[in-house]
Structure formats: structure tokens, C-alpha cells
Amino acid sequence: MKTIVTIQLLTLTLLLVFAGKVSGQPPRGPLVVSPQVNADKSVTFRYLAPAAKEVKLSGQFLKAPVDLSKDAQGIWSVTTVPVKPDIYPYSFVVDGVTVMDPANVAFFPNERFKASLVEIPDDAPSVYSLTNVPHGTISYEYYPSVEGSTGTLVVYTPPGYTKDKAKKYPVFYLISGTTDTEETFFKVGKTNLILDNLIADGKAKPMLVVMPYGNPAARIAEQKSQAKPADIMNRDSEDAIKRAKFFETDLITNIIPYIEKNYRTLNNRENRAIAGFSRGGGQTLRAAFNNMDKFAWVCSYASYISPAEMDKGFSHIGGNAGKTNQQLKLLWSGIGTEDFLYKGTVEFEDYLKARKINFKSYVTDGGHTWMNVKKYLNETLPLLFQ
Template structure:
């Protein structure tokens, strides 16, 4: 019989995770009929899954070693079945609603809610002629947006990673607060930020099982033919390439370079946050994408970097970043490409997030470094 997981009204029966001052985390779950329970999650939680023990009241618990600061997805494995914590909010990650928690980083307040003017995150529903379906984008407008009806703003198109959706940058990444704080301090120019779902189909695909070329091409058509015209028609944008940027994390970084390589007439600012940088042009299947070996600046991305002088003149910012604790695939592909691009004379900004993995703290830090460099 499947174990019953209950969430009792009394706080003692089922507590949300407790993050201790030393960053150890105590998880608990009431599942009296379960035979085994463990907790697992993102890279920053450590080397789990962590096996839990049951007390006389049927409450399973475990305290993990100190976690890396930042946002972490997590879930319980109850008798082999993955379930969310009934005491936790869920966030869209791993292709489905998934539990999450925050481990504070000492001294890091750039993504905190502060007593500064706050922008708004709006929902923009629009019809995509490319797919024949309705879509939703989340749009951040700066605090001053509604106060001056004559002002127009540059636009950053900011994409999430694989298994996530358009809510990732505001719910997990806290992008709106990062922008609020930077703009209030005069460090970043007031801008509109557009966050769309990076898939052309209703289902969330597994990029490792997809024809990546077809998937990215379909999303490219949405961005260029549907999304940009919709945003320019609906908001007070500065609707030219010199005031338009595209950036993304992981899969979103791959999409940024893929789309930009065909549309440098649309974007003057490009940023890749932990997105694997490919060596070859074959995107038919993820497993066939080459991220090893030398990066050929002449042929990669349709020759986008083949004339460094022309690229530098046309692209006002090329920004690339990675966490130092990310898996080798990311560090190797990104680091090798950065070295080759710099050697060829391509101007770029390279950013490393010290000690963080392929998780949201890397990308929060990345956005905090990137945003002040845009539209200058």
C-alpha cells in the first residue's frame, strides 16, 4: 500500500524546512505508514539524497550538512515515489511544480526587498501567429514607468533554463528586486524586462530528448515575429536594436546565442549565463552537440564571430558568465570559448560566480553584474 503523507494543522506535525545559522537544513515530513523517506534536491543541497529517520509520532526528519547559499529545489522520496513537501511553496522547475527553499547568503542584500521604489511584474497575454495559440509573457516595468507617460525604455529579453518557465526569473531569481535595487541606486538604467516561456509547444520538453535545432528555431520565430512586435506595440519601448538586449541562463543562454546569430539586426547586447557554448553547427540532438575541443571562432554560430572587428562594432556588449562550482561540461565549454574569443579579438565581459553551482545564486549574481552594463 502506498504510504500516506499528511499535513496536519499543528505546526509540530509537519514543519517547513528549518535553515540553521550554519546553513544546515532540517527537513521533516509526517508519513507514518512509509517504509523509507529521503530528501533530495538541487546541487547546492550537497551530495544527497539524505535518508530520514522516523520518530514515534510518524514524523521523518534529517538535518543535512551546510548548504550553498541561495535558492534550492527539493523533494521527498517516499517509498520510491517523488513527492513535494506539503508545507512548502512550489516553483516551476524540473518540468513541474517543485518545492523550494532559500538559504540566506551573509552580506548579500542585492536581491532583498528594500525600501526603494518598486517596479511591477505584469502579465501580457498575446496571440502567437507562429503557433496559432495564446501565450503569456511576464513583463517587468520600472518604478517610474507609470509616472511619466512620455518616457520610453530599453528592453531586456531574459530567458529561463530548461525545465523552468517564464516565472523562474521573478520567483526563483528575484530579478524584479535586483533591478529595483540597482535602478534606485543609480547603478542600472531603468529598463523593461520581458520573460517568456522558452518552448514553442504547450508541453515542457526535455532538451536532452529534443531536436534542439527545431525547438530553438520554433522559439526563435516566436521571439522575432510575435513577441518583440507585441512588446513594442504594448509598452513604451525604445524599439531599435541599440536599445534591445537578449540574455538567458543555461538553455536560455544557448537560445540567446542561437537567435542572435541570425538576428544581430535586432539585438545590440547579448549575455549568456551558464549556457553551454557549442563547437559545431549540428543541433539535431542534444547528445550530438559538441562542447569539447577547440572553439572555432570562424564557423561557430553561423560565423557570428568570424569578423571580430565587425562584431565588436555592431555588438555593444557580449557578456558571458559561469559559476566556479558548476559541472565541468559548463565550465569547460564556456571557459574554452571565452579564451578563443578573446584570442581572436572579440571584446567581451567574463564573469565568474565564486563557489556556486548550476543554480539560481549563480544567475542572481550574474544579473546583478550584467544589468548595470546594459544600455550604457
């Protein structure tokens, strides 16, 4: 009887303590579902902010920010018109402050503000859809980088990589743009899923894809607890060229040796490709043109080198078209007609034409967006290592 009473008293004590703790917690707000993709491809966005005076939605699927309306629970909401299927970054502007969507775990990897992501699926599988095919593996790697820093890479290995231990693969180095990180081609560009689908369809060769962080100066500053250097607005400036060279040094002296030591790779120029978007495209062109012994496949996504810089720094490219055309199995340039780099890209392509340098040009609609990057990937991946 004594034991039973003791247990009853202990149970009562625990219940009282637990009740006290629960009563001391702040009340939970209502459940918020956001974003909600509707059957007609419209999207409902919601944001809980009972005390806010104004909430707006900003997104790459909108021409201008739109207002949300508040209900009695303090949830602000808006439903868009049907949106073209794709993956889009978006954010809320709450009383003038731009914020992520707290109800959404998907976000855009970036050095600075990290927008939320919404995917509007198409009725039929898209090039980047997760489909029932064999899938490659994504790995995160650390490597010894420039100035004693620790570098970061995302590496894709194709389906079957772990089965045949004797097989070696070509490597595609893929560099993202200004303020993007090593995760952007994976989480926003969906490179792994695009390549999975192309390999399964027999349209692309199995390959490794190495996605580095293209801003080692920012990484060094971060690891030293210093402020990151300001973004470069003039892409043709001396500082831009200097930073591109800094990344090139990291790529050639650290990244490539690390990959070739730790993965089963085919280690010659015919089995190395390089591509990049925006700033990463400029880094791609400079690194490739400076190291023609390293890369035979070169793709520029919404980027260019000015004719003046080509003449000054890369005269060997335009000055000997026969040798350049022999060395490069692919030189590819893609751009959107609404891209703010369209004019510079056209001038770069005109420079190549005038000097009889062979290249493939791809022009699409749209602007400087990751929606277009997925198109560039889908166009170029089947061309590599063929």
C-alpha cells in the same frame, strides 16, 4: 412564545446537523512546519507520513540525500548542518517516490517536477533581498504566438513606470533554461528584486525585463492536449538548432512586436538586450547572432555555441571582427567551474578570442544552478544600456 420556541428548535437542529458533519470528517493530522530555518542557518525539514517506511531529503545544498527520522506522531524530520545563505530547490523521497514539501507554498516553476524552495537569509541583505526601496511591477501577459497558440510572458516594469506616461524604456529579454518556465527568472532568479536594488543604488538603468517561455513546442503540445516533446540532451544537435530557431521566430515575429505595441519602449537595437541561461543562453546567442539589427547587448549564462556551428551558421560573426565589435556594445559570457557546460563554454570563448571578438568573461565557482544565475544577473544588469 411560539417564535422563541421555533428559534430554539431551529438552533438545536442546526447544531445537530453541524455536529454530524464534523463527526463525519476525517481526523486532522498534527501541524507540520517545514522548512524551518534556524538561527545558525541550519534547516529543519519535516514530512507527515505515518505509514511510510523511509523518507529522505534531497536538495542542492546536500552532497547526497539524507535520511529523516520518524516520531510517534508519524512526522519525519531532519536538521541539516548550517547552510550557505541562498535559495535552494529541495524535495522528499518517500519510499522511493520524489515529492514536493506539502507544508511549503514556495516551489520551483518547471515543466516537469516542481521542487520546493527554501531560502536561507544572510545576516546582511543580499543582492536579491526584499529591501526598503522603490519596487517595480510584475505583470503576466498573454500574446498571439506561433502556430496559432497563445504565448505567456512575465514582464517587469521599473519603479516609476506608471507615473511618467511619456517616458520610454529599454528592454531586456531574458530566457530561462531547459524545462524552466517564464516564471523561473522571477520566482527563483529574483530578477525583479535584484534590479530594484541596483536601480535604487544607481548601479543599473531603469528598464523593462521580458521573460518568455522558451519552449513554444511544449506549449503548443499542451494547448492541444498532447504530450510535451522530449528534452534534448545533445545541445549541438540538428533538433536542438531547429527548436532554437522556432523560439527565435516567436521572439522576433511575435514577442518583440507585442511588447513594443503594449509598453512604452525604445524600439531600436541600442535599447534591446537579450540574455539566457542554459538552453535559453543558446537560444540567446543564436537569436542575437541571426538578428544583429535587433540586439546590441548579448549575455550568455552557462551556455555556448560550438566552434563548428559558429563557422557553419554564424561565419559573419567571426569572419568580420571589426563589424561585430562595432555592432555589439556587450557580449558577455558567464560560467561556473563545476558546470557541466564549462568545457563547451571555454571552447566558445577561445573561438571568440582567436577571431578577436570583444567579450567579457565571468568565471565563478559552483555548477549549473540558479544560485549562480543570480550572480550572473547581478554582474550583467549594471552593464546594460550604459
